[in-house]
Amino acid sequence: MTAIAENKPAYDGKVLDLTGKSGARAFKNTLATVLIVLAFAVAMIPLVWILFTVVSKGYHLLLSADWWSQSQRGITVRRAGGGAYHAIMGTLIMALITAVIAVPIAILGAIYLVEYGKGTRAAKVVSFMIDILTGVPSIVAALFVYAVWITVFGFNRVGFAVSLSLVLLMLPVVLRSTEEMLKLVPDELREASYALGVPKWKTILKVVVPTAFGGIITGVMLGLARVMGETAPLLILVGYSKNINLNPFSGFQGALPTMINQDRTELALPNAADRVWAAALTLILLVLALNLLARLIARFSAIKSK
C-alpha cells in the first residue's frame, strides 16, 4: 500500500548490457519482457476499472457540502439528498476507540518483544500468538465479540462492540510493524543512553520510541486503514442508523461500510446507487488521507543517523 517506498528502478540495466547474445537468450529476454508488460496491462485493467467506477460514479455527491455535513435522516432510497456525516463520524469514532485500545497494547507488546523479552521462551510464545491473531478472519473476530458481548454479558449491539472486534484485527498489524521499527533503532543509541546512566525505561521512552516514532505512526495508520473498511463486524455487532449518533455506547450507529451495505440492495435506483459509490469513495479518501498523514509524519520524524 501506500507506505511502500517509491520504487524507482534503482538501476538501469541497459548500461551494462553486452551485445552478442545468442538468439535463444535474446528471445527469452524479449518473451519475458512481453509477458511482464502483459501481466502489468492485465492487472491494470480491473484495477483502473474499479477505481474509475467508484470515482466517476461517486465524485459528484462528494462535491456538495451537504455530503460532509448531513445525515441520511428522512432520506429514503428513492430520494436524493442528505449526506454521509453520520457514517463518517461513526467510522471515525469506532476507528478512534479501536486505536485507543489497540495502540498502547501493541506498542507496549512490541517494546516487550524487542527490549525486554528478546530471545526468551515467553517472547516466542507471544510472537506465536500474534501470528495466530494475524490469521483471525474478521468474521471470526466478530463472532467472538458477539458471543462475549451479547450472548454472555447480554449487552446491546453498539459501536463499541465493533471497536472491540476491530482491536483483534488491528493489534497484530500495529504490533508487528512497531516491532520492526524498534528493531531498526541502532543499538548505539541505547548503549550511549545506558552509558550516561539513563535507566532502561527512560532510554526506551526518550530514545528508542522517539527514534522509531515515524515508523510507529505509519504502522498505526495502516492498521486503522485496515480496520476502517471492514464490513463483517459492523453487520454482526451494530445496527445501522441513518441518524447522527456520536455515542458509541448506545444505540445504532452508522458507518461507511454499512451505509454502502444498506443502499447496495437498491442499486437499481439511481439515488441509492449514487450514495453507494459516493460512500465508497469517501471511505477510500479517508483511508488515503490517513495514509498521507502517516507518510508525512513518517517523513518528518524519520530516523536521522547523521
Add this chain to the structure above:
Amino acid sequence: MSSPDGTAPPDRPDGTAAEEAEPKIEDLVHEDAGPTPQFGGLAAEHADHDAAQQPAEVMTESGVEAAGTTTATETGGKLELGPVGHLGDRLFGGLARGSGGLVVLIVAFVGIFLLALAIPALIDDKSNFLFSRIWEPGGDQPRFGIAALFYTTVISSIIAMLIAVPIAIGVALFVTYYAPKRLAAPVAHAVDLLAAVPSIIYGLWGILFFAPILRPVINGLSTALGWIPLFEKPPGDNVGVVFTASVVLAIMILPVVTAISREIFAQTPITHREGALALGATRWEMIRLSVLPYGRSGVVSASMLGLGRALGETVAVLIILSVPNGNDPWNSSIFAGGETFASKIANNAAEFDSPEKTGAYIAAGLVLFVVTFLVNSAARIIVDRSTPGTKRPRRNRRAGAAEGASA
C-alpha cells in the same frame, strides 16, 4: 544470500549507507564474517535467527506494513545493558510484559471461548462434522458438516492464487525493473490505493460490472474442458459461480501481493544485479539469477498473506456467489455456485437464534481460523526451508527510496 557471483561483498546497500540508519555492531560482524552464508557454521546461526524473525516480516496482515518490515535485522546478540532494579524500570518493564501477556491472554481467550461455544454443538451433531456436506444446524437432529464449505473456500482461494500470484510478480517486476521511472511511482501508488477499496465494493463491482464480461470466458472454458468435472458447467446462465468469485478474489489480493513483492524485488542488492549483468546476462537472466532467488521467500510469504485474505473474505464473496440448493447433488465444478465459511456465516448471521445453531457456525468459524493459521504457518515453514541462511540487507524503505534517487 544466493549471490550469483559468489564473491559479492557483504550485502549491505552500497553507496547509500550514509542515508540510512546505522547498522548494528552485530550485523556488521555477522556480515563481514560470513560472506556466503550457504555454508559454514555461521549459516546455521543465521538460519536460527532468521527463523525467529524473518517470517514475521512479511507475515503481517495487510502487506502494507510489510513495507516497514522488510527490514528485519538481526539483534539476537545484543548486550543487555542498562541499570536494572530501578522502580521506573520495574513499572515500565512490567507494563511491557503485561502487554505481551495480554496478547497471549486475548488469543487464548478467543480460542477457548470459541471452542467452548462450538463443542456442545459439535457433540450434538448427528453427522460427521468434517466430512458431511449437509448443513442443517439447530432443531432436534442437528446435522452439519463442513466438507462443502471447505471445498469451496479452498478451491476459490487456490484459483485466486493461481491467477493473482503470477500477475502480481509480473507487475512487481514491471514496476521495479521495467517501467520507466516516471511511470513506476504513479503505478505503485495506484496499486496501493486499491488496497484501500473496501471489499464490499469489490463485490458489487464484481457482480454488476465484471461478471457479465466473464460469461464468455466461463462458456468457453466449460466448452473446451467440460469433460473434466471441475469445469463442467451446470445448465443455466448464472454467473454468480465459484470461478467469478475466484477471479474477483484474485483482483482483491493482487494489490497486496504486488506491494510486498515489489518491495522485496526492489531490495535485491545492487551488487547481485550488477554481478549478473557484468557476466553478460540479459535483463531477464539478471532477474532470474538474482532478483527472483532473492525475493522468493518474500513472494511466498506475500502469496500466503493473500491466500489468508482470500480464505477469510466475507462480503465480496457473499455478494457474488450463488448458493446451491439442498436437493441437487453436490457439484464440484467451479462453474457452479457454492458457499465459503465466511460467506455462510455472514449470510446466516440472522439465524443465530439458539446456542446450538450459533455453536455450529462458530465451529465453522473455528475451522476457518485453523485453516488460515495453517496457511500462515506453512508460509513460515516454506520461507524458512527455502532460504537457508538467507539474510536480507539491513535497509529501511527510506533508504530504498534514497537508493532509487541516487541511482
Add this chain to the structure above:
Amino acid sequence: MSVNRLFRVGSVAVASLGVLALSACGSDPEPAGSSSPDSSTSSAGAECPKGTLNAEGSSAQKNAIEEVISKYNEKCADVTVNYNPTGSGAGIKQFNASQVDFAGSDSALKPDEMTAATKRCAGNAAVDLPMVIGPVAIAYNLDGVTKLVLDGPTAAKIFQGTIKTWNDPAIAKLNAGVTLPSAPISVFFRSDESGTTENFTKYLKAAGGGGWTGEPAKKWTGTGAGKEKSAGVAEGVKSSKNSITYVEWSYAVDNKLGVAQIETGSGTPVELSAESAGKALAAAKPAGTGSDLALKLDYATKAPGAYPIILVTYEIACTKGLPAEKTALVKSFLSYFVSKDGQASLTDLNYAPLPAEIQTKVEAAIQAIS
C-alpha cells in the same frame, strides 16, 4: 529534531482540527416534504414523544417503513427511528434478545417464538400487527417474452425443478402464441432465511396442486441457485437469461424485470397491480380470534382479478412490559404507520394499503399497548 517535532504536532493538530470541524457542522437534512402543508392532518396517536426507537427485521417492508419514518419525522421531528432490514428471522431474534424495540416480520410469531417474545416483554404477550402488504412477483428474464402466464401448479413445478425447460408443454399451454426458448430454466432463490420465501412457498403449496413437495418455510427447499437478499435474486435474474425468481414487486419494477401473470383458475390471467393485490387481500381473514391479528391469506383464491401471491409484514411489539418512554414511542410511531397518512404513502412504492377493516383493528390493538 525540534522542527520535526513541531511539524509532527502541527500535522496532528491539523488532523484533529479537521475532525473537529467535521463534528461541529453535522446536521440532519431538512425534511424533504416540509413544504406539503397537509402532512399535519392528524389521526390517532398524534402526540409526539422524544427519543430513539430501534427496530429490525423484514427486508420486504424496508422501502415502506423508510418512507413512513421519513413522513413521520415531518410530524414528530424529535423521534429518531432506526430500521435495519436484516430479515424477518433476524428481527425476531433481535427483538427477543431485547436488542430492538419492535421487529418487522413477514410471518406472525410461531408458538415457540411467542414464548421467547413473552419472556422479552417481561411476561406479557407480544402482538403481531399486520402493517405492510406487499405483493410478491414471479419475475423472469426471457428474451422477447413480454407477457408470461403461469398458474399455481406450473409455478410450483418450475420452482420445484420438475419443469426444467422453458418450452415445457405445461408452460406452452398457458402461453399460446408465445415463442418460448428450449433453454433450461435458471431458478434463483433467496439464500438467506426469508419471509418472502415462506410466503411464496405457502402459495406454491396451496395453489400448486401437489407440484410443490416441501413444506412452507423461510429456508428454500426447491431447486435453483441461491442469492443473498431480494437485491441478489433480482440482480441474478437481471443478469442471467432464461431465469426466473420470486421477489417483492418493487424489486421487480426497479430492476425492470418481466412479471408473470397468474392464472388462478378464474379464467383470465391476473396481472400484478395494486388493485389486483388489494382484491386478494379483501379475501384475507383473521387467522385467530379476539386480539390476534395474524391474517390468513387465501393463496388459492379464484376470485376474478385477484393476484394471489401476497405478503403481509407484521410489526411485532410488546403489549406491555417496555419502559414507559419506549412504549410511548412505539405507540406513537406505529399509530402513524397504520394511519391513513402512513398507509397512503405506500402505494407509490408498489405496496398495497391495509383494508379499512384490518386497519381499524390494528389501530385498536396499538392503542391497547401500555
